[in-house]
Structures are given as C-alpha cells and as structure tokens.
Amino acid sequence: MLTEVINCENSIDKDGIKRAAELLREGKLVVIPTETVYGLAANALDEKAVANIFTAKGRPQDNPLIVHVASKDWLPRYAAEIPESAKKLMDAFWPGPLTIILKKLPVIPSIVSAGLDTAGFRCPSHPIAHAIIEEAGIPLAAPSANLSGKPSPTLASHVLQDLDGRVSAVVDGGSCGVGVESTVITLADGHPRILRPGGVTPEQIKDVLGEVFIDRAVTHKVSMGEIVASPGMKYKHYAPKAHVSIINAPLDKMAEFVNERAKDGVAVLCFEGEQNRFNVQCVTYGQSDDGASQAQRLFDALRELDEIGAKTVYARCPSLDGIGLAVYNRLLRAAGFEIFNL
Ligand code: TXA
Ligand code: MG
Numbered sequence: 001m002l003t004e005v006i007n008c009e010n011s012i013d014k015d016g017i018k019r020a021a022e023l024l025r026e027g028k029l030v031v032i033p034t035e036t037v038y039g040l041a042a043n044a045l046d047e048k049a050v051a052n053i054f055t056a057k058g059r060p061q062d063n064p065l066i067v068h069v070a071s072k073d074w075l076p077r078y079a080a081e082i083p084e085s086a087k088k089l090m091d092a093f094w095p096g097p098l099t100i101i102l103k104k105l106p107v108i109p110s111i112v113s114a115g116l117d118t119a120g121f122r123c124p125s126h127p128i129a130h131a132i133i134e135e136a137g138i139p140l141a142a143p144s145a146n147l148s149g150k151p152s153p154t155l156a157s158h159v160l161q162d163l164d165g166r167v168s169a170v171v172d173g174g175s176c177g178v179g180v181e182s183t184v185i186t187l188a189d190g191h192p193r194i195l196r197p198g199g200v201t202p203e204q205i206k207d208v209l210g211e212v213f214i215d216r217a218v219t220h221k222v223s224m225g226e227i228v229a230s231p232g233m234k235y236k237h238y239a240p241k242a243h244v245s246i247i248n249a250p251l252d253k254m255a256e257f258v259n260e261r262a263k264d265g266v267a268v269l270c271f272e273g274e275q276n277r278f279n280v281q282c283v284t285y286g287q288s289d290d291g292a293s294q295a296q297r298l299f300d301a302l303r304e305l306d307e308i309g310a311k312t313v314y315a316r317c318p319s320l321d322g323i324g325l326a327v328y329n330r331l332l333r334a335a336g337f338e339i340f341n342l
Helices: 014-025 047-057 072-077 084-093 127-136 156-163 202-209 251-260 291-307 324-334
Strands: 004-007 030-032 039-043 066-068 098-103 118-122 169-172 183-186 193-196 243-248 266-270 281-284 312-316 339-341
Touching (some): 014 039, 030 156, 156 169, 156 291, 243 324, 281 291
Parallel strands (some): 266 312
Antiparallel strands (some): 030 039, 098 118
C-alpha cells in the first residue's frame, strides 16, 4: 500500500484535515499527531478497521486500545457509567494527556477493549488531532503509531520508519510536545489508580481527587502469566536494538563505571552538557533537572541510539517525581528492568 503523507506541520491545514477525516470514515488507517505521541488511528466503531490496527502494528490481540473523542460531551454515547471522580478529572485535564478507563457501552466493539468490559477514553489537546476527530465525527481507536515493541513515535519520520506501506496516510504535525504517552487511570475499584504514568502527573491528580494510587506494575516487572490491570504493562516495550541498562548513580560514579568499559558499540544516554564526562558516544535526553524536557526527548533519543549503531547502552537514571515517573517507567521497559545501583 502507498502511504500518503499529509503535511500539516505549520498550521491547521483544512484540506489535510478533510482528507484525513475522509480516509478514517472510509475505514482506513491514518496516523495522526497528538500532544503525547503519534497515534495509529481508525474508526473505533468499525471492527474491521480496528482489526487492521493490530495487523499494521504487530500488536498482541489482548492489548486494548484507547478511544479518542473530540470532547467530554461525546462520552455518554460510548461509556456506560461516568463516576463523579471521572467528571472531576475531565474538568481538570481534558483536553490533554489523560486516559480514563470506564465501563463501555456495547457500541464500542470488543476488539477495541480486547474483550474487557471497560475502555480507555482520551480527549487529545493537539489542535490537529482535535480537528480530525471533530471533522470525522467518529471516535478514533489509536495506539501509539510504532511497530509493537519499538519506541513510540514523536516525529512523522519515526512513524515512517515503522509503518511506511502499512497505513493509508500519515499526517505530519511536527514534533509532539509531551513526548511520552498519556497517563492511564482506572477508577474501577472506587479508588483512582494510575496504570501507566504519563503527561499528567500523580501530584496533579492527587490535587484534584485528594488521593491516587500507583499500580505496582508501573515500577515492577510483571511475569508473563500474571494478571495485570493494564495488559500493555506486561510487554517489553520502547526498546532500541541495543542492550540498555539504567545506571542509578551520581554522575562521577557513572562516568567511572562507563569509562572502564569503553569500547566500540558502547554508548551512553545522558543529560545535556554531560557528554564530555564519557569516553564513548553519547546521546542526550533533556536536562538533568527538567523532567518535561527528558520526556520530550526520550523516544527520539532511543531511536538515535539505533542510528549510531549502539550495542550496549548505559542510561542515566531520571528523577522520579512529576513527569519523571513516566520517563523512568519507559526507560525501565526499554532496559528490560535492568538497573545497576552504584
Ligand atoms: O498518549 C497516548 O495514550 C497515545 C496517543 C496516541 O493517544 N496512545 C497510546 O496507546 O499510548 P497505546 O495503545 O500505545 O497504549 C494504551 C495503553 C496500554 O498500556 C493498554 O494496555 C492500556 O492503555 N489500556 C487501554 N485500554 C485499557 C483498558 N480498558 N483497561 C486497562 N488498560 C487499558
Ligand atoms: Mg504504545
């Protein structure tokens, strides 16, 4: 299949948005930019279109998709129950990088929710994503637009590396501002629980709801047989080709550790301004004291490590507060949970 690139980079291009919406209404796959990462979108109400998402990504069938809506007013058409706490979260964080798990109505086909009776709902704030959903007039099921297992795409060029020839169109909206995926929260057992940390931080949610729990799978490895609240948590993810290890240590100690092991194929994933401390190739991901810049850079940096031919990567450990928890969660998965505390 020929993949059409629809350029929307500089402004809200009306023709581009009309074209993307038209393809989606026809049941085609269209990659759209969002404020978090690019999404591989299809009509969430069309079972066949949604099945093609799983094929294009090579995604396991038991991993449910997020349903993207244009506004919270759309929710009663697709969600069976909207608890008071969900309303508070929507008022505070929608449109934006927060996915809320709610009981779904039967109109959402079970392929979207991988057989669960719930679905994740999100209202993206990216103006192009918003305009496409509004113009299409249908909810969009959209996972991140990478091949399963690869780092999520934050640029249209990342999408084309993975999905050229597998989707009808890619809408190029430039680089994604947040850079890591949305926060996924469930309210199912009466208490708010974060299943995946993301663009909205636990601190922000606590401010709105008074309490928030963080699922153990966010920072701990779950075994393949284990039942997890969010099926996406159990897969190896975000991984470049290299073997990645996280080094939890002060910069001096890490530099000593890495420089003792310097040889061809060894690389470091560090913060800006730290490159001169290492005698190996370095790729940077943001500033050491700025979680938002780390989130924005992380996935691009992981892809860059492949481009420089890194075989072994030692990664600086981010701080875990604020959006840092999301950065740490993604890096942990990229590293297959290998972390050295020096
Ligand atoms: O920022 C984002 O959320 C991006 C953009 C495109 O919106 N989308 C995204 O989708 O990251 P995906 O499919 O890569 O990740 C969705 C996550 C998975 O971990 C999945 O298991 C979880 O959300 N999820 C979806 N529906 C769920 C449900 N009903 N119950 C529990 N977890 C669910
Ligand atoms: Mg994903």
